Amino acid sequence: MNQFTSAVKTIAKKYNDTSLILRIAIGLVIGAVLALVCPGAIWLEELGNLFVGALKGVAPVLVFVIVASALAQGSSKLDRRFGTVVWLYMLTTFIAATLSVVTSMLFPQNLVLAEAATAEVVPQGLGDVMHTLLSNIVSNPLNAIMNGNYIGILMWACLFGLAMKNIGNDTTKKFLSDTSDAVSQIVRWIINLAPFGIMGLVFTNVASNGLSIFTQYGRLLLLLVGTMLLMALIINPLIIFIYLHCNPYPLVFRCLRESGLTAFFTRSSAANIPVNMALCEKLGLDKDVYSVSIPLGATINMDGAAITITIMTLAAANTLGMQVSVPAAVLLSIMSALGACGASGVAGGSLLLIPMACSLFGISNDIAMQVVGVGFIIGVIQDSVETALNSAGDVEFAATAEYYQWRKTGRQLPDFLTGKK
Template sequence: MNNFLPAIKKVIAAYNQTSLILRILIGLIIGALIGLFIPSMKWMAEFGTLFVGALRSIAPILVFVIVSSALCQNSARLDKRFGRVIFLYMLTTFGAAVLAVITSKMFPQTLVLGESASAEVIPQGLGEVFHTLLVNIVSNPITSLAEGNYIGILMWAVLFGFAMKKIGSDSSKEFMSNVADAISDIVRWIINLAPFGIMGLVFENVSNNGLSIFTDYGKLLLLLVGTMLFMAFIVSPLIISFFLKCNPYPLIFRCLKESGIPAFFTRSSAANIPVNMELCKKLGLDKNFYSVSIPLGATINMDGAAITITIMTLAACNTLGISVSFPAAIFLSVMSALGACGASGVAGGSLLLIPMACSLFGIDNAIAMQVVAIGFIIGVVQDSLETCLNSAGDVEFTATAEYTQWRKEGKPLPEFLQKRK
């Protein structure tokens, strides 16, 4: 026993000292190999269940306490940076939907519709989208936390933060700061165990589906991935370059490396908030600003979700022989962008917003839910890349909003951005 404990401590120390990305890659490979060659080890899937469950449980609390704490301690007023970052979030989400329309027209896809799926929450049209958003905003705060309704969580967090700020005592500010730090530490501990969770998730997908996602739905998956990569490496950099008047790629690559890669494997923008907050700190941003804009971005900055909703809907139209006119495609982009912003408050994420978009073209729910079922099959890749794009964008546009303000005030940009195009 005396030799056993030191050996365990050495193993834990070696584990913690190894790069998280490397650990995740090792877990991914092990999960895939066991899923292919020993699919009978069903108990391994429980690692993924525990990991996803822990993230889903802590993420709503994390958003609430971080936003409340930030507003409670924020001594500055909301300035032009907030308007600018919200504009960037909405502009790029709409732009992503338009890009998805263009790529879908260039490379039309069809689906092999199989068994139907089922869902509890299926928005039917634009009016219901607005209704759902309004209802979610004023939803019971406890219910919002329990169900992961991030729109409602944000609203109550803002009110609670301002109320605590009005009290104005140092003890209340210190309490909120300590709670936010504690919850952030819990999330870091969970993410530190991501390699085991990823191993379980990959095992479950590979043992159940094999490599069929790359054969049966390879072209559809390639279109989704290609569109998201084009958004990440072409469209977003152009927008950032327009605002900053400099080469945007140092910022893009840094955000993808330090925020996008962890988000790719955790598949949760909300759970990735502590990672993004730490990156914003490294980028020299104002904590009073990014402590609000990052949780906000995890809710409304949904480029990847807009792409998924649009492409899957147009693939369903192609399968059913429905011709989509240009005005209808633009309206689809608007609906996809608005729906994507509320994706976090809908059970099942962006995929369950596909029936809402399909309803534009008279596609009934039974058929639309078959499209959702296909989405779940390719979700192991699609959802990971979608989250990567969304989470990295939160930091990119937060930094763009603040650095733009720096330029207007005559303050130099960080050294890594000062090289001209």
């Protein structure tokens, strides 16, 4: 028995001493191999379900206690850095929509319309999207936590934290701080098991979907993914360079590796909030700022969603033989960017905002919902890349705003950005 216990401790130590990224890469390979060798082992899917479920379950509680604790301690520092983060989120979402117009005009796509998709709630206009967003702000706080409504969670956490700051004593404030630390520790435990979750998610994707989606909708998927990669690898680094005046790629690649990779497989910005917060801590960012900006980014930093809405809408217009003028394209970019910011408040995410954008060109709801059906067919890859772009961008711009303030005040940027060892 002692030998068994000793062996388990040795294995656990080697596991914990190995780089998390290397462990995730190994899990990814094992998941893919198992899907090819024994696709019937569906019990492996539960590993992925448990991992995503745990992240989704703990993320709302994490956001609430961290934000409330930070405000209750009287250490909130939502200064210009926070304003810069929000500006970058909104700017890049609009740029993503505009970039999609350009790539769609350079490589126009036509669709083979499938059966119309169905949904209980489909927004008919931008007003519906904004109404949902505003309603979420004042939703019941318990419902907000249970449903992962991060706009509502942020609002109630801020109010609770400010109230506790004014009326709470040192004991209650310390209890909040200890609760925040305890939830953060639980998150670290969950993230430490990510390799097993990734293995299950990869197994599910490879075993269930194969390569069929690359045939009929291959060119459309290539345009979507290509535009997202252009945004991730060219446009976002350029914006970071403008602010920091240094090589942006160490930051970009680190965020894609440590945030984008898990987001790709979980396909949930909400589930990736704990991962992003852990990465922000590694990057040395101010917890009082990123504890608010990261969950906010999961709601309004939607570059990938803006790309999806714009490209799919223009593909529908091309299929119907419509000529899209430059003013109409600009208006579509604005509508896609604003709609994408409200995507998390709409059942079905970005795909169900396509009918709203299609209405700009007078495309009927029946046709638009067929386009949504096409989106669901290619969604296995489209949604994965979209989420990776969105989630990695949350950390990239939170870090950019922080490091920009460092540069302005004469503080040295981190060594991994300056190239120093």
